[in-house]
Amino acid sequence: MTRISAKILAIDTATEACSAALWQDGRLLSRYEVAPRGHTDLILPMVAELLAESELTLNQLDAIAFGRGPGSFTGVRITLGVAQGLAFGADLPLLGVSNLQALAQGAYRVCRAESALAAIDARMGEIYVGGFALRNNDGASDGEGDGLMISTDLEQVLTPSDWLASTAGQGWTVGVGSGFVTYPELNARYGELCTALPYPEAQDLLPQALAMWQQGLGVAAAEAVPVYLRDKVTWQKLPGR
Structure with a gap:
């Protein structure tokens, strides 16, 4: 990625994988774990670890990127809900990435x-x-x-x-x-x-998110929307959900 001066947090729980990543003025930190049953327990501690390691607070970020879907209905909703909660509290724009x-x-x-x-x-x-x-x-x-x-x-x-x-x-x-x-x-x-990547990772949301941020394409937390692709969203869950 081009060295862009920005501080952007990225999170994703749309599939069986749970991940978070932080771009800090060219420095990239990330967390990733395949844990279909553990998204709600893992994602916020991942975020806290990245912020602590970077010696940043949420209010020092420029934006939050999130995996907007497609993926599991439950997983996409978790991502969006967490992203909105964090963005509301710190008054940050959201960047939705496919x-x-x-x-x-x-x-x-x-x-x-x-x-x-x-x-x-x-x-x-x-x-x-x-x-x-x-x-x-x-x-x-x-x-x-x-x-x-x-x-x-x-x-x-x-x-x-x-x-x-x-x-x-x-x-x-x-x-x-x-x-x-x-x-x-x-x-x-x-x-x-590319067998090493069965699931999307939050760090790979960041190139698109940085491009969107440079173009001023962030939206307010209340305006962020998921993308399901299906006309009728299925409630069938991932294993263990």
Whole structure:
């Protein structure tokens, strides 16, 4: 990431993973744990640890980024509720970042992917899916990027068979996310899978959040909204919830 002078906290609980990260004027700290049953117990202590390690208070931050979805209904609601609570108390703007974009950003960070299809297991025999490519400094998306993965098509929810029957996915070189773990039939479309990243991580919300913050795109806590993709939100829970 470009060295940007800002202090931004990022949190995410939208999938089985719970994570928090802090950007402090170019210094990155993060916490990450896969714990489907423990999000509500883990996220605030993670935040407290990051602030203590950075010797910062909430009021010294510039903004809070959160994983806005898609993901588990319960998990997305936890993320939004915690982010709103923290932002209200410190009068901070919120920056909502797609969890699919964060997965693609992670694929660039870990696997050096210049384009990626991100797929999250949506339960009920479906996947949340979106394609991303590395952005050029002039705003284009064809590989010579500035480190930011940007969307190249509409994020959607559909069955793996419907996706395979479509022409989608043929332009992306790397697959990333739990959708590829749950539905291995998707893997045949890719020469490479970024297997180190089954779930989005809060640190990968930060590149997009920093770009949004520089553009003044933060919103008041009361105006932040989740993105579920499904027309009818399912109440089916992750294991243990």
